[in-house]
Amino acid sequence: MAKEITGRSEDYSQWYLDIVKKANLADNSAVRGCMVIKPHGFALWENMRDQLDRMFKETGHVNAYFPLFIPKSFLSKEAAHVEGFAKECAVVTHYRLKNDPNGGGVIVDPEARLEEELIVRPTSETLIWNTYRDWIGSYRDLPLLINQWANVVRWEMRTRLFLRTAEFLWQEGHTAHATAEEAVTETRLILDLYARFAEEWMAMPVIKGVKTVNERFAGAEDTYCIEALMQDGKALQAGTSHFLGQNFAKAFDVKFLNENNQEEYVWATSWGVSTRLIGGLIMTHSDDEGLVLPPRLAPTQVMIVPIPKPNDTIGAVAEQIMQALRAKGISVKYDTDIRKRPGFKFAEHEMHGIPVRIGIGERDLENRQVEVARRDTKEKNAVPLAGIADYVEQLLSDIQQHLYNRALAYRETHTTKVDTFDDFKDVLDGKGGFVLAHWDGTSETEEKIKELTKATIRCIPLDAEPEDGKCILTGQPSRQRVLFARAY
Amino acid sequence: MAKEITGRSEDYSQWYLDIVKKANLADNSAVRGCMVIKPHGFALWENMRDQLDRMFKETGHVNAYFPLFIPKSFLSKEAAHVEGFAKECAVVTHYRLKNDPNGGGVIVDPEARLEEELIVRPTSETLIWNTYRDWIGSYRDLPLLINQWANVVRWEMRTRLFLRTAEFLWQEGHTAHATAEEAVTETRLILDLYARFAEEWMAMPVIKGVKTVNERFAGAEDTYCIEALMQDGKALQAGTSHFLGQNFAKAFDVKFLNENNQEEYVWATSWGVSTRLIGGLIMTHSDDEGLVLPPRLAPTQVMIVPIPKPNDTIGAVAEQIMQALRAKGISVKYDTDIRKRPGFKFAEHEMHGIPVRIGIGERDLENRQVEVARRDTKEKNAVPLAGIADYVEQLLSDIQQHLYNRALAYRETHTTKVDTFDDFKDVLDGKGGFVLAHWDGTSETEEKIKELTKATIRCIPLDAEPEDGKCILTGQPSRQRVLFARAY
Numbered sequence: 024m025a026k027e028i029t030g031r032s033e034d035y036s037q038w039y040l041d042i043v044k045k046a047n048l049a050d051n052s053a054v055r056g057c058m059v060i061k062p063h064g065f066a067l068w069e070n071m072r073d074q075l076d077r078m079f080k081e082t083g084h085v086n087a088y089f090p091l092f093i094p095k096s097f098l099s100k101e102a103a104h105v106e107g108f109a110k111e112c113a114v115v116t117h118y119r120l121k122n123d124p125n126g127g128g129v130i131v132d133p134e135a136r137l138e139e140e141l142i143v144r145p146t147s148e149t150l151i152w153n154t155y156r157d158w159i160g161s162y163r164d165l166p167l168l169i170n171q172w173a174n175v176v177r178w179e180m181r182t183r184l185f186l187r188t189a190e191f192l193w194q195e196g197h198t199a200h201a202t203a204e205e206a207v208t209e210t211r212l213i214l215d216l217y218a219r220f221a222e223e224w225m226a227m228p229v230i231k232g233v234k235t236v237n238e239r240f241a242g243a244e245d246t247y248c249i250e251a252l253m254q255d256g257k258a259l260q261a262g263t264s265h266f267l268g269q270n271f272a273k274a275f276d277v278k279f280l281n282e283n284n285q286e287e288y289v290w291a292t293s294w295g296v297s298t299r300l301i302g303g304l305i306m307t308h309s310d311d312e313g314l315v316l317p318p319r320l321a322p323t324q325v326m327i328v329p330i331p332k333p334n335d336t337i338g339a340v341a342e343q344i345m346q347a348l349r350a351k352g353i354s355v356k357y358d359t360d361i362r363k364r365p366g367f368k369f370a371e372h373e374m375h376g377i378p379v380r381i382g383i384g385e386r387d388l389e390n391r392q393v394e395v396a397r398r399d400t401k402e403k404n405a406v407p408l409a410g411i412a413d414y415v416e417q418l419l420s421d422i423q424q425h426l427y428n429r430a431l432a433y434r435e436t437h438t439t440k441v442d443t444f445d446d447f448k449d450v451l452d453g454k455g456g457f458v459l460a461h462w463d464g465t466s467e468t469e470e471k472i473k474e475l476t477k478a479t480i481r482c483i484p485l486d487a488e489p490e491d492g493k494c495i496l497t498g499q500p501s502r503q504r505v506l507f508a509r510a511y
Numbered sequence: 512m513a514k515e516i517t518g519r520s521e522d523y524s525q526w527y528l529d530i531v532k533k534a535n536l537a538d539n540s541a542v543r544g545c546m547v548i549k550p551h552g553f554a555l556w557e558n559m560r561d562q563l564d565r566m567f568k569e570t571g572h573v574n575a576y577f578p579l580f581i582p583k584s585f586l587s588k589e590a591a592h593v594e595g596f597a598k599e600c601a602v603v604t605h606y607r608l609k610n611d612p613n614g615g616g617v618i619v620d621p622e623a624r625l626e627e628e629l630i631v632r633p634t635s636e637t638l639i640w641n642t643y644r645d646w647i648g649s650y651r652d653l654p655l656l657i658n659q660w661a662n663v664v665r666w667e668m669r670t671r672l673f674l675r676t677a678e679f680l681w682q683e684g685h686t687a688h689a690t691a692e693e694a695v696t697e698t699r700l701i702l703d704l705y706a707r708f709a710e711e712w713m714a715m716p717v718i719k720g721v722k723t724v725n726e727r728f729a730g731a732e733d734t735y736c737i738e739a740l741m742q743d744g745k746a747l748q749a750g751t752s753h754f755l756g757q758n759f760a761k762a763f764d765v766k767f768l769n770e771n772n773q774e775e776y777v778w779a780t781s782w783g784v785s786t787r788l789i790g791g792l793i794m795t796h797s798d799d800e801g802l803v804l805p806p807r808l809a810p811t812q813v814m815i816v817p818i819p820k821p822n823d824t825i826g827a828v829a830e831q832i833m834q835a836l837r838a839k840g841i842s843v844k845y846d847t848d849i850r851k852r853p854g855f856k857f858a859e860h861e862m863h864g865i866p867v868r869i870g871i872g873e874r875d876l877e878n879r880q881v882e883v884a885r886r887d888t889k890e891k892n893a894v895p896l897a898g899i900a901d902y903v904e905q906l907l908s909d910i911q912q913h914l915y916n917r918a919l920a921y922r923e924t925h926t927t928k929v930d931t932f933d934d935f936k937d938v939l940d941g942k943g944g945f946v947l948a949h950w951d952g953t954s955e956t957e958e959k960i961k962e963l964t965k966a967t968i969r970c971i972p973l974d975a976e977p978e979d980g981k982c983i984l985t986g987q988p989s990r991q992r993v994l995f996a997r998a999y
Contacts, residue, residue, distance in 0.1 A: 052578045054580045062657065087547070088547070089547050090541075090546070093542070095616075105617060109609075112606070112608060113603045113629070114604065118600070119600070120583070129593060131583075131602050131628055141542065141601070143631070
């Protein structure tokens with residue numbers, strides 16, 4: 024089974040696509056750039072979504088749902104926003120089909136043309152701020168802390184499953200505040216929440232930072248982000264949280280009466296993560312045998328395999344183990360397929376990234392023990408049946424920690440400080456990864472570096488120490504290093 | 512507060528819209544026919560969705576996600592389907608906007624015309640069966656039991672919040688089976704599941720039945736449905752489950768090798784319920800003071816109101832009650848707003864349909880008791896603090912049962928057997944409700960009755976007793992009564 028996967032060292036990009044397909048996560052569809060998220064991939068997304076949703080709710084946010092369509096004119100109302108989002112989008116121009124009078128199936132009815140075209144939402148700031156105008160009158164209506172789980176469409180020309188697709192699933196938070204300070208606090212609260220989710224649940228270490236002007240969200244005053252490093256040394260932007268200032272309030276005329284009875288424009292934030300996280304999860308942990316999943320997000324955490332095949336004795340023990348594991352909230356399945364041999368099953372469950380496999384053979388049972396294999400290191404151990412549930416519980420926790428530590432170690436060995444442009448290029452073309460370097464703070468230099476090396480400034484890290492230095496390209500003075508990388 | 516609602520007897524339709532708006536469930540949006548589901552409405556939908564999702568999973572179904580867009584040509588592949596769904600739909604013709612060279616904002620880029628138009632899914636049978644072709648090879652791949660939670664668009668001309676909107680949220684199940692029998696069993700299993708959800712969770716009694724040929728889903732061999740009766744005597748189709756035969760398998764060439772190694776077309780079902788259920792929920796239970804919610808679906812089940820305003824003593828008791836209720840899994844909030852008086856709060860929480868209100872005043876506390884009010888009957892009782900959690904738990908269960916009983920009693924008094932066409936019209940124009948009458952089984956008669964009375968055959972009830980009679984319109988022989996009503 025593992026033979027069906029291209030090795031990472033051979034062709035990383037093909038390896039990624041092989042994992043997505045062989046682990047049954049997603050497929051291309053008949054619609055260019057749109058994917059089908061298969062049941063296994065969707066179960067993973069459900070676990071991610073449910074945990075994020077809990078974290079949003081614990082911090083006082085509520086969910087709502089806003090329309091799929093945005094009137095074309097709305098996009099033009101915020102000047103920077105339209106530049107960023109009006110380019111590649113799906114445009115609805117008609118609302119009816121009719122039978123082709125020439126017998127060619129159905130055709131668009133030319134008489135059913137919309138007066139104003141509708142855009143399938145690429146993001147919902149415009150429509151939501153147009154709505155908030157009706158919901159906000161006074162400081163007593165603030166803050167509004169609303170999130171929505173939705174599908175969005177951006178007409179990407181070059182797509183890759185999960186990482187860049189025309190339609191994707193995401194959550195978008197849109198909050199409204201009485202003061203700039205409160206809105207900035209919210210932006211940072213969500214950034215921290217995203218980082219905690221990435222590290223504690225996805226076992227994916229991230230660097231928190233702020234984007235340069237060039238890389239800001241279209242319409243934001245500041246874009247905060249979490250950046251992760253993939254196994255091929257390229258960076259992935261995993262989540263963004265934007266301080267929008269009063270830009271959308273001004274564009275949609277959303278004012279409130281403050282406590283002194285004066286009218287003010289409302290302050291805004293927006294923030295989102297998407298199914299792209301699944302791409303990041305795959306590229307952080309998986310190997311040449313298939314998917315590797317952090318236990319806290321795995322749809323099935325433990326798979327029990329009878330050796331060589333199911334029978335009553337093994338079945339009874341499996342049932343007993345399942346009950347003990349489920350009592351601890353661990354998800355477990357028993358593989359009773361009689362058509363496949365154990366070796367085939369082992370490879371299959373490894374491909375699917377199931378964190379722990381328990382093999383039960385009759386000989387093991389004579390010794391009152393079972394074989395426990397962990398997916399991450401592929402270590403196997405004979406474990407006494409007595410206390411098996413405690414053992415597995417601890418093992419799942421160890422795997423979660425190990426995956427994080429391994430990814431962190433990779434990132435640490437692939438984060439390099441450089442002080443010259445030659446070294447900069449050498450690192451990018453050699454071991455890759457994050458490069459910490461001085462930059463003169465201008466968009467021109469940033470663009471020139473991108474043009475010469477394909478590397479971008481991923482962020483100005485929030486925890487960067489002040490350090491005087493010289494820009495690697497221009498030699499102009501710099502006060503701190505910024506984080507460069509080639510990125511997805 | 513309640514004065515803001517139009518009375519049911521005055522204008523039922525306006526009463527409904529008043530409830531939707533004043534209970535903060537939904538709003539119209541800037542996009543014609545599309546609604547904004549507000550946080551309170553969405554929390555209700557989340558509770559409904561989560562419970563249905565649990566029921567789907569308990570019966571072996573898994574979730575997946577399929578694209579929003581359907582290539583236009585797909586709609587034509589199943590002859591009946593295209594007739595039903597190609598009419599009113601949102602058509603994407605372009606994939607880019609550009610700046611208007613004449614300075615008029617953004618315009619559709621005429622050079623970015625799609626080769627084939629894309630339809631925003633009105634339902635996903637076509638795209639899903641096109642995908643299943645790649646997933647199904649042998650009987651070992653069957654059954655496929657897949658559901659998706661998604662937004663769909665049908666370009667309705669006359670819309671009403673929740674009941675009929677251009678975009679709505681729903682779930683659509685799409686299953687594939689090796690035999691017709693298995694597919695029919697699945698169709699019926701889901702019908703029973705929907706009925707159980709409607710009755711046990713929504714407290715909304717339903718009649719299970721099968722649709723006439725005229726009312727069948729476009730592309731189905733049989734459409735099963737649950738039908739509920741609203742307080743104005745009109746029926747609401749609350750859910751449908753379709754046996755699709757091999758129609759979509761044939762249209763999309765989906766075959767499998769059976770156990771005898773012979774190729775066969777796959778058998779299909781599809782089934783769905785939508786945010787329309789929220790409309791049904793409102794119209795089943797609510798009254799002239801606002802929304803009434805069944806406790807099992809209410810986002811907040813208990814609201815504690817300090818009388819006349821919050822203080823430390825009352826706060827400590829409220830905290831104690833909240834802990835005891837939460838330990839029982841009951842959702843409870845404490846209303847600490849100091850700007851509103853108790854009377855105003857009572858009306859507000861009644862408007863929002865919170866099933867139980869607990870009032871705590873200092874004088875009550877001297878007697879170690881609180882005032883408990885139920886939303887459905889508006890009864891109030893002084894209840895000792897000792898054992899309050901048990902009392903409330905029982906009360907929530909009583910309210911749930913009472914709402915169901917009351918709705919069932921309404922339906923029973925509004926279900927009438929008639930044997931003549933004059934009586935038929937009298938009942939429809941008089942007390943309304945369901946009418947059980949004989950029908951000759953022809954589409955012509957069904958259409959004629961609809962034309963004359965605006966009543967449709969809601970279904971042929973599954974539990975109908977055989978009974979010889981004569982069609983109320985034509986006098987032709989009939990073997991059982993069918994269920995007529997005017998409907999939403």
